[in-house]
Amino acid sequence: MEENDQTPPSEEMQPLSVTPSTSPSSNPTTPQVMSLEERFQLVRSVGEECIQEEELRNLLEKKPLPICYDGFEPSGRMHIAQGVMKTLNVNKLTKAGCKVKIWIADWFAQLNNKMGGDLKKIKTVGEYLIEIWKAVGMDIDGDKVEFLWSSDEINSRAHEYWPLVMDIARRNKLPRIMRCVQIMGRSEQDELTAAQIFYPCMQCADIFFLKADICQLGMDQRKVNVLAREYCDDIKRKNKPIILSHHMLPGLQQGQEKMSKSDPSSSIFMEDEEAEVKTKIKKAYCPPQIVEGNPCLEYIKYIVFPWFHEFKVERNPENGGEKIYKSFEELVADYESGGLHPGDLKPALAKALNTILQPVRDHFSKDPKAKDLLKRVKGYRVTR
Numbered sequence: 001m002e003e004n005d006q007t008p009p010s011e012e013m014q015p016l017s018v019t020p021s022t023s024p025s026s027n028p029t030t031p032q033v034m035s036l037e038e039r040f041q042l043v044r045s046v047g048e049e050c051i052q053e054e055e056l057r058n059l060l061e062k063k064p065l066p067i068c069y070d071g072f073e074p075s076g077r078m079h080i081a082q083g084v085m086k087t088l089n090v091n092k093l094t095k096a097g098c099k100v101k102i103w104i105a106d107w108f109a110q111l112n113n114k115m116g117g118d119l120k121k122i123k124t125v126g127e128y129l130i131e132i133w134k135a136v137g138m139d140i141d142g143d144k145v146e147f148l149w150s151s152d153e154i155n156s157r158a159h160e161y162w163p164l165v166m167d168i169a170r171r172n173k174l175p176r177i178m179r180c181v182q183i184m185g186r187s188e189q190d191e192l193t194a195a196q197i198f199y200p201c202m203q204c205a206d207i208f209f210l211k212a213d214i215c216q217l218g219m220d221q222r223k224v225n226v227l228a229r230e231y232c233d234d235i236k237r238k239n240k241p242i243i244l245s246h247h248m249l250p251g252l253q254q255g256q257e258k259m260s261k262s263d264p265s266s267s268i269f270m271e272d273e274e275a276e277v278k279t280k281i282k283k284a285y286c287p288p289q290i291v292e293g294n295p296c297l298e299y300i301k302y303i304v305f306p307w308f309h310e311f312k313v314e315r316n317p318e319n320g321g322e323k324i325y326k327s328f329e330e331l332v333a334d335y336e337s338g339g340l341h342p343g344d345l346k347p348a349l350a351k352a353l354n355t356i357l358q359p360v361r362d363h364f365s366k367d368p369k370a371k372d373l374l375k376r377v378k379g380y381r382v383t384r
Contacts, residue, residue, distance in 0.1 A: 036061055039096040046089045047244035048219060051229070056242050059213055060096070068093050068244075069212035071103035071150075071203070074125035075114035076382045078132050079259045079267040080303065081249040084356055087138045088306050089216065089246055094144040101210050104129065107150045108202065111195040112185075114382075119151070121380055128373040132270045135363035135370070136356070148210070161209050169201040171234050172227070177201065180224045204228050207241050219245045220258070247302055250295045252284040271364050271374055274354045281350040286342040291332055296342070296349055301328045304352045313340065313348040320344075 034042070040057050044050055059066050070090075072082065090100050104126040106119060115121040130147055134140060154161045169177075180200035181192065207215055207228045215225040225243040232240040251259045251266030259267035268277055286296040304311050311325040320339070325331040334340040364370045 034096065042092050042096045043098065043214075043244070046092050046216060046246055048247040049222070049243070049245045051226070051243040055240070056214070056244070059242060063213065064097070066098045066213040067211055068098045068100045068214040068216045069103060069207065069210050070100070070216045071105045071108070071206065072129060073105050073109040073112060073114055074122045074129055075109055075112075076125065076380065077377060078129055078270045080270060080299075080353070080357075081259060081267075082129075083132050083136055083270040083360070084303050084307070085246065085249065087133060087136050088303075090133075090145060091137075091139045093214075093216065094139045098214070099143070100145045100216070101212065102133075102145060102147050103150055103206060103210065104147060105150045105203075105206075107154065108199060111199050111202075113193075115380055121376075123149075124373060124376050125380070128370075128377045131363065131367075131370045131373060132360055135360045136270065137359070150206070153209075157209070161205060164208060165201050165205045167235075168204050168227075168231055169198075171231065172201070176227070180204075180227060182220055182223055185220075200224050200227065204231060212241055213239075214242045214244050216244045216246070218248050220248055221245070249298055249302060250293075252280060252295050254285040254293075256295070268353060268357075270357060270360050272357065273361070274358075277354050277357065278347075278350045281346050281353070284346070286346060288342055289336055289338050291336060296345060297332070297335065299353070300331065300345075300349060303356070304349065307356055308352065311348065311352065313344050314351075315344050 036057070039060050043056065043060065044053065050056055070086070090102075093100050106122045106126055109115065109122045109125075110117050110119050115125065126149065138145060174197070177197060177200050180203075181190070181196065203221075203224050204227050206212075207225070215221075215228070217225065222243065222245050225241065225245070229240045229243070232238075248258050250256055251263070252268075253263075253266055256263075256266050265280060265283065268280055272280070281296065284296050286294055291297055300311055305328050309326075311328075311331055313323050313325070315321055315323070319341075323334075323340075325334070331340065335345070364374045
């Protein structure tokens with residue numbers, strides 16, 4: 001066929017605009033009491049890494065309602081990082097005046113053979129995810145947070161989506177796409193299907209399709225977000241998506257870099273019973289006086305302190321008595337010196353986590369729809 005070097009489809013779409021608003025008061029979700037610097041610091045605190053900070057500051061200054069995007073494959077039960085850390089991050093973003101689009105990536109889960117590629121099961125898992133975020137306290141009032149199903153959105157605007165995917169694929173060599181397979185929990189050495197090679201081009205397209213100003217995903221998704229910025233260079237697009245990559249919580253056992261849904265002992269699930277949480281934390285790797293690579297301390301740093309702004313340890317008077325830590329640094333100093341023992345830290349951590357998770361347990365035990373969803377999801381076999 002004859003080649004036709006047309007304008008890239010992404011240039012025809014709405015740009016990642018940062019033009020100043022003439023009437024900030026017309027946007028009810030824009031905080032009126034927070035300064036630009038306060039908003040910047042709050043948004044920046046979500047990410048372990050930000051590419052680029054000056055672009056983020058400029059965006060917050062000039063765009064009244066920045067759009068943040070995060071996406072999840074509905075691939076099984078939700079662990080505490082997806083549930084609690086995501087809720088903490090979303091609530092920070094909405095407080096800073098952002099709109100958050102959560103991409104329920106059902107088609108992507110199917111491409112990646114989750115739930116055996118059964119789309120009906122994948123959609124059930126997606127409904128379960130939404131129920132958890134509502135129950136744990138995600139700020140979804142009004143239109144601050146929007147849950148979007150990839151299959152529905154892509155089907156309704158296929159004329160926008162697929163030309164964009166094709167253009168991204170056309171402009172990148174296979175080795176560059178292969179470097180992105182980490183986003184699916186795969187490695188370049190894995191034997192991949194053609195669908196899984198197609199996946200990174202689609203995820204890159206999602207960013208522009210959703211008109212996202214900020215990609216707020218985990219560090220494990222960094223490579224495809226960088227691919228989106230490189231694509232902007234290819235098509236001479238000035239406003240690039242800002243990458244705000246959050247920390248990845250490790251698994252509970254020694255040497256586990258991230259939680260695994262296929263290994264229940266590696267993570268706390270959002271609807272785990274109180275006794276299950278206690279048992280998992282009791283068995284978790286937590287060497288005395290060692291901070292580096294200690295998953296229990298990571299849970300305290302990234303979940304307990306952001307949630308409660310303190311960490312309470314209850315001990316017998318002969319073991320030091322009750323102590324309330326007001327900062328993670330104070331706790332680390334005590335732990336490294338031996339002033340705080342794992343035998344006291346673990347019960348305190350389990351108690352804090354159970355307090356956070358109790359509303360979720362209540363919801364899934366009392367709400368008929370949620371109860372049915374959980375029963376079905378627990379019956380599904382996790383596949384890779």
